[in-house]
Amino acid sequence: MTKNTTTQLIQEVVDYLIETDTNELSTWGENRTEWLKQGGEQLKGIDKVIAGDLRIKKDDGSIGTYQAFRVQHNNACGYYKGGIRFSTGVNQDEVQTLAMLMTLKNSLHDLPYGGGKGGVHIDVRKHSKRELKEVSQAFVKMVQNDIGPYRDIPAPDVGSGPELMDWMTQAYKDLHPNEPFINTFTGKSIKNGGTKGRGESTGIGTFLSYYYLVDAVLNDSLEVNDKHSDKRDMIKAIGEKENVKVAVQGFGNLSRAAAISAQNAERKHTVIAVSDSRSTVYNENGVDAEKLAPFKEENDRLPNADELKEMGLEGDVLDPMDILTLDCDVLILGAIEDQVTEANQADIKADILVEGANGPVTSEADQYLTEQGKVIIPDILANAGGVTVSYLEWIQGFTNDVKEKEDILEDMSQRMKKVSERVYGSYFSSEHDESLRFLCFKLAVVRVIDLMKRSGKII
Template sequence: MPDSSKEIVQESLAALREDPTFLPDLEGESREKAFTSLASIISTPNHVHKSYLRVRLEDNRVERIPSFRVQHNNMLGPYKGGIRYHQSVEESEVEDLASLMTLKNALHEVPFGGAKGGVVINPSDFSEKELYTISKKYVQYFSEILGPEKDIPAPDVGTSEREMDWMMGEYKSIHPGQKYRESFTGKSVLNGGSLGRREATGKGVYFTLRYLLHDFVQENRDWLGERESMYAKTALEYQDRTLDIAVQGFGNVGSVAALEAYQCSHLNNKVVAVSDKNVTLYNPDGIDIPDLIRFSSSNQNNLPVNDDELKEANIKADILGRDELLKLDCDVLIFAALGGQVHEGNMDTIKAKILVEGANAPITERADEYLNEQGVIILPDLLANAGGVIVSYLEWLQGRETQFLEEEDVFRNLTNKMRKTFDTIFPQYFGDRHSLRKNCYIHAVMKLSTIIYRQGKLYY
């Protein structure tokens, strides 16, 4: 993938410029000016907000903590994007993530714009009371730009329904008498959150893999067999075999994706390895994911790190180094940790032929190019990890209408929405020269550009 959202937009528009069916009313000089305008509009954020939160800690020291809210584009609807608490948060990263949220919503036709927030902290360095204060301060400092019709945050790395509950409570206090339930999504169900929201991203990640190898390949077997694409050959080969799956990261996304794989009756697969920040667990015969989730849930979301803990968890597995998971001989790798995991230094050690990006940008640009050249199918973040924002939209609707969907209805809506996107993107991918990631970018930029043009936002 390109290094920045600006490069993504420029490359996508360059491909669209040569397509005479895209904005056919624009020709000659008018077309050139329109594309120049589109590049400028889509590649830059509307607003970048930065504040230093003044927070009094429990030992009475005062810290000034950098925090951000980037509002990239709201042509499709209110700004939408998570708030991450992590020590590596920086302004340029938040800008790129906000841009990718815009494109993700455009790709899946979710009527939201793109935004992202961040606070530069390591949450483990702060007490629960201090994190509560930080969360309240974030809402206080950015209260004028947030709201159900303006900008609706959600959880991200380092945050959860707990922080969203705190933030919604503070928003309600600052704006008495105004709508507040739909001001934040990813809340607890008791506070107006949606059933299934916590599991949504992980379920969507696995559903992307399942739909490709089960539904799409089965329905298009003859057509795929006629393709010269090496990706088509990979899809056909892996559709009929037992799949060994490794999952990097065992938080909300990774554990749910692993459980979906463990329970899946559509594909013949087993989870042979999982990892977290401390360790990799490996068993070529498969790992008991429900038992592992029970252990992790009662041990601060950590995997077993020694034989005694494996015995306590009732898990049979070898204990390997954290990064050994990426080198394992498996068929599918699901990334559910942080970005930049596969790079120029380790890309040639990847043995899996199907990679699924549950995390944002786990594969660098150079590694992406290299692996695509090897015929590896990469299901990119823009396509695979949209479950969270899709169910956030359902939560937002439920808050507006003061009604609640049953979990079964939530997941049916989620899979129907993702299926519609897959049925557009997968045929283009297997019949085109572009990578799946690039096809997603081009399709998202096309949708967003069309809306911008039709709303009269281009002046040329």
């Protein structure tokens, strides 16, 4: 999704809330319309953009220059919170869009955070560790007066990770001696105050957002309006299969964890394919994500056909985009944005799509696939495992109460289950034929605007 499509959807939600009597707004009284208009305008805007060029001396003696951004969208729900991505896809529009989605994600999941996002336009594969460290430190210098444990708390994202967060934490500490620093960044290494389970939390949460949907349908715990009975029946049919076929796009931290979660789920799921930017590994009878993971981590790619044989694994090596149109029940999208588009939407065979990445389904494809009877679990619901565990890390930094990995992931899972059950319950009982994405935006927007009016941001 672009900033324009995100703001458009926010406006559509606000218009809907103005025109429709909803339980969420039953106590707002005669000022409801004015509050919604004011709140909607604020949500379509940006609080602050910090932008500049980072310059470092590279290993060959030349000067490297990199565009960098930190966007603070809205802090009605709490301190700004969001990752920093190091990628050649970074630009101001992308970072603004991601910051807006963070506001809505944190709101939907009842986290005490607003939305922020950062990015550096850089190809990490073409830089040494020293150069990346220099870029990380330069980024902190650029934003140092706008971040902090009680202001804006960055985290890892695409192309970054615990090592970069450690470097940034140290840079902030050096620039602000005798000030609190340990909670300025989350997603740090465990030895540097990070939380166990953070690396796989987003992927596990992505899979669970789908699993909780099937659970709710199979347990008949949902009140289902006739408008959604066909989708209920489709989900139930998938849940009752002896073997659910899953394809997972991407094989980074998120997708590896999602694939392994599917492979080890209580109900039988077969991961028939995984992919990265170079290839898709496919086997109708299943690929072993746990065996592929160490190879990917060591080589930064999936194995070719000969290497699969050497590993004792069977499978075909296909083009990377083939993953999207394979015959499967569930497609987990854990790579990058804009993967399912008008160009390939008609070829999507999965009945349930789960957005582990941010914005992998364009708005046009989302509308088309929803009209075709497919269910798309949107990013702001599905991929919140990481920010939820970041919240637990932030709390840990204040209390020094270090939890074990199993306890952290259980806490995250239960929080996501509670939100998922609320969303799915509202979706299936609704008299309106709206998508899950629209519903999630609606619930998130209502909470943000409610907090705006309570804090005096709108009158």
